[in-house]
Amino acid sequence: DAKTTQPTSMDCAEGRAANLPCNHSTISGNEYVYWYRQIHSQGPQYIIHGLKNNETNEMASLIITEDRKSSTLILPHATLRDTAVYYCIVSLTGANSKLTFGKGITLSVRP
Amino acid sequence: DTGVSQNPRHKITKRGQNVTFRCDPISEHNRLYWYRQTLGQGPEFLTYFQNEAQLEKSRLLSDRFSAERPKGSFSTLEIQRTEQGDSAMYLCASSYFRDNTEAFFGQGTRLTVV
Numbered sequence: 513d514a515k516t517t518q519p520t521s522m523d524c525a526e527g528r529a530a531n532l533p534c535n536h537s538t539i540s541g542n543e544y545v546y547w548y549r550q551i552h553s554q555g556p557q558y559i560i561h562g563l564k565n566n567e568t569n570e571m572a573s574l575i576i577t578e579d580r581k582s583s584t585l586i587l588p589h590a591t592l593r594d595t596a597v598y599y600c601i602v603s604l605t606g607a608n609s610k611l612t613f614g615k616g617i618t619l620s621v622r623p
Numbered sequence: 624d625t626g627v628s629q630n631p632r633h634k635i636t637k638r639g640q641n642v643t644f645r646c647d648p649i650s651e652h653n654r655l656y657w658y659r660q661t662l663g664q665g666p667e668f669l670t671y672f673q674n675e676a677q678l679e680k681s682r683l684l685s686d687r688f689s690a691e692r693p694k695g696s697f698s699t700l701e702i703q704r705t706e707q708g709d710s711a712m713y714l715c716a717s718s719y720f721r722d723n724t725e726a727f728f729g730q731g732t733r734l735t736v737v
Contacts, residue, residue: 546725555627555714555728556666599665610656610679611726613665 516600516614523620530587532617534600537581543604545576546611547585549596556599556613559585590621627729629715635735636705643701644732648717655698656726657690658714659683666714672698673720705736 517535524530536545544563548556560567560574562583567574573586587594599616603609628647636642648655653674658666669688670680674695684690687705692698702709712733716726 555716555730558725558727561725597665610668610671610681611658611666612668613658615663615665 516602518598518600518614518617520615521618521620523622524590526592526621526623527589530590530594530619530621532585532587532598532600532619533582534585535582536600536602539580539602540604543602545574545580545583546601546603547572547574547598548601548611548613549594549598550616551593551596559598587619590619592621592623595619595621627715627717627727629713629729629732631732632730633733633735635737638707638736639704641701641703642705642734643699644713644715644734646698646700646715646717646729648697648715649727652717652719652727653695654718654720654726655692656716656718657698657700658716660712660714660731661710669700702734705734707736710734710736 544561546561547559549559550556560569560572562574562576576583597616597618599613601611630645634642656671657669659669660666668681669684670690672692675692687703690700712731714728714731716728718724718726
């Protein structure tokens, strides 16, 4: 599986959009980009995934660049409950194979 | 369905003792994964099952570790002769064998070896 690079941490104000970047320059054509988050002392939670096209669900939007070498997770209106570690993962067949987690990015939402 | 269930949530054991953790996946999910997470790190893959077959084991899974999934339902992870380095959060996840589906994680079992 390709490796991902994320900043260590970032913060944003409550109610504002949080844009979390991820680099995956060695991604191959059939690898998906997955985002999970982990709130303190809980198991990881799936957020969203995509292959080439931008994706949106009730939690977030995923923007993947045309060359697929990077992506951005957007939380449109961050709340205090969005404070968590966010993991960007590139996986060959998604949940059908193991997920390789990095250290993720710690998002702190401030009041 | 209440999601992936792991028991116990916390376990404190003395070095050298054996421990066993249980994971009950989401009922229709045929894939089950075990991960280990230490403080400040992301989860690390240990092993996974499709139905009752154990399909892959990480090099992290030493001889003291064994996982089973009898009848393709719940799974157990046993650690024999625990060491202080085994102290970690042990996470279980399940998914349905189909392209592009997400994995659902349990709340984990936190093991402390004293």
